[in-house]
Amino acid sequence: xxxxxxxxxxxxxxxxxxxxxxxxxxxxxxxxxxxxxxxxxxxxxxxxxxxxxxxxxxxxxxxxxxxxxxxxxxxxxxxxxxxxxxxxxxxxxxxxxxxxxxxxxxxxxxxxxxxxxxxxxxxx
Numbered sequence: 001x002x003x004x005x006x007x008x009x010x011x012x013x014x015x016x017x018x019x020x021x022x023x024x025x026x027x028x029x030x031x032x033x034x035x036x037x038x039x040x041x042x043x044x045x046x047x048x049x050x051x052x053x054x055x056x057x058x059x060x061x062x063x064x065x066x067x068x069x070x071x072x073x074x075x076x077x078x079x080x081x082x083x084x085x086x087x088x089x090x091x092x093x094x095x096x097x098x099x100x101x102x103x104x105x106x107x108x109x110x111x112x113x114x115x116x117x118x119x120x121x122x123x124x
Contacts, residue, residue, distance in 0.1 A: 002026035009118030022096030030074035033099040038092035059106035
C-alpha cells in the first residue's frame with residue numbers, strides 16, 4: 001500500500017515563501033512521476049506541478065510558473081515543492097500524488113495515490 005505524507009504547510013504573508021515536502025513509501029518511488037495538486041475552498045482540485053521519475057523533466061501550471069519549483073530525492077523517497085512569491089490566491093490545501101504508471105510523462109495527469117493534504121494560507 002502506497003503512503004504519501006505531506007508536511008510544511010502553514011500561514012505566510014503575501015510575498016513570502018514556504019517549502020512543502022512529501023514522504024512516500026510502499027512501492028519503488030524512483031519509478032513513478034510525482035505531482036502536487038491543490039484545492040481551494042469552493043473550487044475543484046487543480047494541477048500545480050509534476051516531476052518525472054528521474055527528476056529530469058518538470059511541468060508547471062501557468063499560475064505558478066516562475067514562482068514554484070518541484071524537486072525530488074529518490075534516495076530519500078521525497079518530493080518537495082518550493083513556493084516563492086506567494087499570493088493570496090495560492091491559499092489552498094496542497095496534495096502530493098503518485099502517478100499510476102511506471103515512467104509516465106509529466107503531462108500525463110493520471111495519479112492513483114494521494115496524500116492527506118497540507119493547508120497553505122497566504123495572508124494579504
